[in-house]
Amino acid sequence: MVSFHHLAHAALVLAGLHSAAAVADEFTDPGRKIFERRCVGCHEGTPPSADTLGPSLVGIIGRKAGTGNSSVHSRAAIESDTVWTRSSLRRYLSDPGREMPGTFMPVQVQDPKELDELLNYLQTLR
Numbered sequence: 567m568v569s570f571h572h573l574a575h576a577a578l579v580l581a582g583l584h585s586a587a588a589v590a591d592e593f594t595d596p597g598r599k600i601f602e603r604r605c606v607g608c609h610e611g612t613p614p615s616a617d618t619l620g621p622s623l624v625g626i627i628g629r630k631a632g633t634g635n636s637s638v639h640s641r642a643a644i645e646s647d648t649v650w651t652r653s654s655l656r657r658y659l660s661d662p663g664r665e666m667p668g669t670f671m672p673v674q675v676q677d678p679k680e681l682d683e684l685l686n687y688l689q690t691l692r
């Protein structure tokens with residue numbers, strides 16, 4: 567027979583593990599680190615999806631370029647037919663101005679491994 571005491575203890579241990587994992591995630595997710603170092607100055611990653619200097623990236627995967635809750639888009643983005651998928655984001659982020667001439671987005675991420683890590687993180691922004 568498992569006592570209440572044991573169950574309570576197990577629950578506390580699990581809660582502890584869970585928050586330790588969440589903390590580890592926050593500090594070790596390499597994509598999140600890149601995002602916090604290179605993107606948050608201009609882009610929000612958490613709801614409510616407010617614009618700062620750039621459009622919020624909450625829900626970016628599946629969104630059409632230049633839409634979303636944004637007043638900071640270029641004409642190039644608004645008039646483009648691009649829908650943001652992993653592959654279109656990969657092309658855009660590796661060289662925004664070549665992929666979408668006239669875009670206001672100034673940052674490039676060229677390292678393929680960093681791009682993968684960043685895309686993994688962008689996919690979690692909902």
Ligand code: HEC
Nearest residue numbers: 604605608619620621631632633639640643669670671673
């Ligand atoms: C100095 C400010 C700035 C920084 C830093 C920046 N961006 Fe941007 N970004 C912008 C602006 C402004 C736009 C709007 C571009 C347009 O409409 O042409 C944009 C557009 C985008 C878009 C397209 C959004 C949409 O709604 O179509 C994505 C995706 C994006 N940025 C990702 C990133 C990522 C990832 C990083 C970090 C590696 C980053 N940006 C860093 C300013 C910035």
